[in-house]
Amino acid sequence: MVKRIQVATRGKGLTEITLAVAEVVRAAGVDEGLCTVFIQHTSASLVIQENADPSARRDLERWLDRLVVEDDPQYTHTSEGPDDMPAHIKAALTATSLSIPVASGQLGLGTWQGIYVWEHRHRGGRRGVLVQVG
Amino acid sequence: MVKRIQVATRGKGLTEITLAVAEVVRAAGVDEGLCTVFIQHTSASLVIQENADPSARRDLERWLDRLVVEDDPQYTHTSEGPDDMPAHIKAALTATSLSIPVASGQLGLGTWQGIYVWEHRHRGGRRGVLVQVG
Amino acid sequence: MVKRIQVATRGKGLTEITLAVAEVVRAAGVDEGLCTVFIQHTSASLVIQENADPSARRDLERWLDRLVVEDDPQYTHTSEGPDDMPAHIKAALTATSLSIPVASGQLGLGTWQGIYVWEHRHRGGRRGVLVQVG
Numbered sequence: 327m328v329k330r331i332q333v334a335t336r337g338k339g340l341t342e343i344t345l346a347v348a349e350v351v352r353a354a355g356v357d358e359g360l361c362t363v364f365i366q367h368t369s370a371s372l373v374i375q376e377n378a379d380p381s382a383r384r385d386l387e388r389w390l391d392r393l394v395v396e397d398d399p400q401y402t403h404t405s406e407g408p409d410d411m412p413a414h415i416k417a418a419l420t421a422t423s424l425s426i427p428v429a430s431g432q433l434g435l436g437t438w439q440g441i442y443v444w445e446h447r448h449r450g451g452r453r454g455v456l457v458q459v460g
Numbered sequence: 461m462v463k464r465i466q467v468a469t470r471g472k473g474l475t476e477i478t479l480a481v482a483e484v485v486r487a488a489g490v491d492e493g494l495c496t497v498f499i500q501h502t503s504a505s506l507v508i509q510e511n512a513d514p515s516a517r518r519d520l521e522r523w524l525d526r527l528v529v530e531d532d533p534q535y536t537h538t539s540e541g542p543d544d545m546p547a548h549i550k551a552a553l554t555a556t557s558l559s560i561p562v563a564s565g566q567l568g569l570g571t572w573q574g575i576y577v578w579e580h581r582h583r584g585g586r587r588g589v590l591v592q593v594g
Numbered sequence: 595m596v597k598r599i600q601v602a603t604r605g606k607g608l609t610e611i612t613l614a615v616a617e618v619v620r621a622a623g624v625d626e627g628l629c630t631v632f633i634q635h636t637s638a639s640l641v642i643q644e645n646a647d648p649s650a651r652r653d654l655e656r657w658l659d660r661l662v663v664e665d666d667p668q669y670t671h672t673s674e675g676p677d678d679m680p681a682h683i684k685a686a687l688t689a690t691s692l693s694i695p696v697a698s699g700q701l702g703l704g705t706w707q708g709i710y711v712w713e714h715r716h717r718g719g720r721r722g723v724l725v726q727v728g
Contacts, residue, residue: 358592360592375502375552382544385545386545398657402649403653414643419687422692423694426557427592428592458628516636516682519679519682560632568632570636572636
C-alpha cells in the first residue's frame with residue numbers, strides 16, 4: 327500500500343508528520359511490517375528528531391543554516407535563487423527516505439521521536455511525501 | 461518479523477551490531493528480502509562503516525566532534541547538558557534507519573562493511589534498536 | 595527479488611543509476627511495493643539529487659570537498675592514501691541505503707529526482723550496488 331500525502335510547509339524549518347504517517351499505517355491494517363516515508367523533492371528532506379522541546383529543533387535548523395551558508399561565492403548554481411543550492415546540500419546531508427518497523431500495528435518510534443519534513447527553501451510550498459506500508 | 465535488541469554503549473563512539481543483526485536475519489529464515497535496522501533515539505544513530513581498521517572509526521568520530529562542537533554559544537537547548545544538542549545534530553546528519561537487502565539468507569553487506577550504533581552522548585546507555593526482516 | 599548491478603565510476607563525483615534501478619523494478623513486475631538501493635562500500639555512497647542542472651551536482655560535490663578536506667593533520671587512518679579517510683567521512687554523512695516506494699509498477703521519484711552513486715575516491719572503480727524490490 328502506497329499513499330501520497332501533501333505537506334504544506336511555511337518556509338524553512340521542521341513540520342511534523344508523525345500523525346499523518348501513523349494514520350496510513352492504521353489504514354493499512356498491517357500487524358508486523360515496515361513503513362517507509364519518502365519525500366519527492368531535492369530541496370526539502372526528512373528527519374526524525376526530538377518531539378518534546380521545540381528549542382532542539384530550532385537549534386538544529388540554525389546550526390545547519392550556519393554550516394551551509396547562502397552567500398557562498400563558490401556556488402555556480404544560482405539561477406533559482408540564493409537559497410536553492412544550500413537547499414540541495416542540506417537535503418543531501420539529511421534523509422530522503424526513512425524506514426520504520428511496524429509492530430503490533432504501530433510505528434516502532436521511540437518515546438521522544440517524531441517524523442518531520444525539513445523545508446530548506448525560504449518560501450516553502452506543497453511537498454509530496456509517499457508513505458508505503460508492507 | 462520485528463525484533464528489538466538492546467545495545468549497551470559505553471560513551472561516545474561506535475559499537476558494532478553486525479552479528480546481532482545477522483542473527484535476527486538467520487532466525488527469520490528469509491531467503492530473499494530486506495532487513496531494516498532502526499534506532500529508537502535522537503541522540504544516537506546508525507552508520508555502516510569500515511570494519512577492518514579501527515583508526516578509520518576513531519577518525520570519523522573525532523571529525524564529527526570537531527564539526528559539531530559542544531560549547532556553541534548559539535545553542536538554546538542546553539537544559540539536558542552540553543552534549544545533548546550536539547548529539548541531536550549528529551543524529552540528524554547520520555542515519556536513523558538503514559535497509560540492507562538479504563540474498564541467499566544473508567545480509568548483502570560488502571566485505572568491509574559493519575553495522576554500528578553511533579552513541580553521541582558522553583555517558584552512553586541502553587539503546588533500543590529494532591530489526592525488521594521481510 | 596535482489597539484483598546486483600555494477601557501477602563504474604570515473605573518479606570523484608556523481609554517476610546516475612536511475613535507469614538501471616528502474617529496469618530492475620520493471621523486471622520484478624511488482625505493482626505496489628518498495629525498491630531499496632544499497633551500496634556495498636564505505637568510501638562511496640548514494641544520494642538522490644536534482645537531475646536537471648548539472649551545476650547543482652558539481653556545487654554539491656565541491657561543497658562536500660571543502661567541508662571534508664584531505665590534508666587534515668588530525669587523521670591517523672592514512673595508510674590507504676589521503677583521499678581514503680575523507681571518503682569514509684563523506685559516506686557516513688550521506689546515504690548507504692535508499693528506499694523508494696513503487697506505485698503502478700514505477701519508482702515513486704519526484705520529477706526532478708535522480709538516483710546517483712557518489713564516488714568519494716579519486717581513482718573511482720567498480721562499485722557494487724544491490725537493488726531489492728518487494
